[in-house]
Amino acid sequence: MTPSPTEQVAIVGATGALGFGLALRLGRAGVPIVIGSRDRERAEEAAARAGETVPQGTFSGAENSQAVAGAGVVILSVPFRNQSEILKGVRDTLGEGALLIDATVPLAAAVSGKATRMLGVWQGSAAQVALEMVPDGVKVVSALHTVSAASLADLDHSLDQDVLLCGDSRADKRRAAHLLQRVDGLRCVDCGRLEMARIAESMTALMISINAKHKTHAGVRITGLPDDDWE
Numbered sequence: 001m002t003p004s005p006t007e008q009v010a011i012v013g014a015t016g017a018l019g020f021g022l023a024l025r026l027g028r029a030g031v032p033i034v035i036g037s038r039d040r041e042r043a044e045e046a047a048a049r050a051g052e053t054v055p056q057g058t059f060s061g062a063e064n065s066q067a068v069a070g071a072g073v074v075i076l077s078v079p080f081r082n083q084s085e086i087l088k089g090v091r092d093t094l095g096e097g098a099l100l101i102d103a104t105v106p107l108a109a110a111v112s113g114k115a116t117r118m119l120g121v122w123q124g125s126a127a128q129v130a131l132e133m134v135p136d137g138v139k140v141v142s143a144l145h146t147v148s149a150a151s152l153a154d155l156d157h158s159l160d161q162d163v164l165l166c167g168d169s170r171a172d173k174r175r176a177a178h179l180l181q182r183v184d185g186l187r188c189v190d191c192g193r194l195e196m197a198r199i200a201e202s203m204t205a206l207m208i209s210i211n212a213k214h215k216t217h218a219g220v221r222i223t224g225l226p227d228d229d230w231e
């Protein structure tokens with residue numbers, strides 16, 4: 001796959017587990033990353049840590065709405081209970097045509113339930129909540145639910161797994177795939193419309209159960225697909 005032209009990529013919640021691991025991997029692949037946080041200093045500290053871990057990467061830190069302003073791609077990686085509040089805080093700075101890649105999962109853990117159970121979400125999925133909240137012209141793709149933060153953050157670990165992409169526009173999914181597949185060992189699979197995110201998100205609960213059972217950080221691989229069809 002030809003590398004995507006380098007758009008500014010902001011990761012909201014990249015001070016946390018999944019976002020930080022993804023920042024390291026994308027940074028190592030040559031993608032300049034803006035780490036977003038509710039707190040500018042925390043974002044800057046995380047950017048400095050990322051720079052120490054991946055010296056060849058380009059990382060900066062900013063308060064969430066500053067991080068999002070001017071970003072072509074925004075990855076949202078925050079707990080479900082905070083997703084709507086954080087989206088409310090950044091939606092006015094999301095630019096027309098921006099792509100929001102939503103990794104949020106409505107785990108029951110968000111309301112003190114088990115991490116192996118899901119919450120019912122009126123809209124169907126966290127990604128559909130995001131779609132409902134962003135301004136017209138902002139694109140939403142759901143992704144990354146089966147990728148473990150720990151395996152992303154361990155840069156010595158070779159990734160060899162699929163990323164399940166759901167979204168209503170093939171072009172938006174292609175844009176997300178061109179970015180995420182810059183990470184060695186990640187292959188993006190088009191799983192259909194955004195409403196399929198309900199199932200992809202629930203796979204996080206399944207992965208948590210598998211990982212607990214086998215004491216590992218497993219990933220998923222879909223077999224029988226044609227070769228890379230994102231061109």
Ligand SMILES: NC(=O)c1ccc[n+]([C@@H]2O[C@H](COP(=O)([O-])OP(=O)(O)OC[C@H]3O[C@@H](n4cnc5c(N)ncnc54)[C@H](OP(=O)(O)O)[C@@H]3O)[C@@H](O)[C@H]2O)c1
Pocket residue numbers: 012013014015016017018019036037038039042043077078079080082086103104105106107144145146147148149150204
């Ligand atoms: N961890 C995984 O392996 C994994 C895998 C697949 C999907 N996911 C999903 O990806 C999302 C992020 O997961 P994570 O494990 O990275 O989460 P996390 O580390 O708990 O949180 C990520 C970031 O969200 C912000 N945040 C945390 N609590 C908050 C609160 N009470 N109010 C507002 N913001 C808060 C924090 O950023 P600031 O405090 O800096 O603002 C934090 O660094 C979740 O929806 C999770 O279910 C996780």
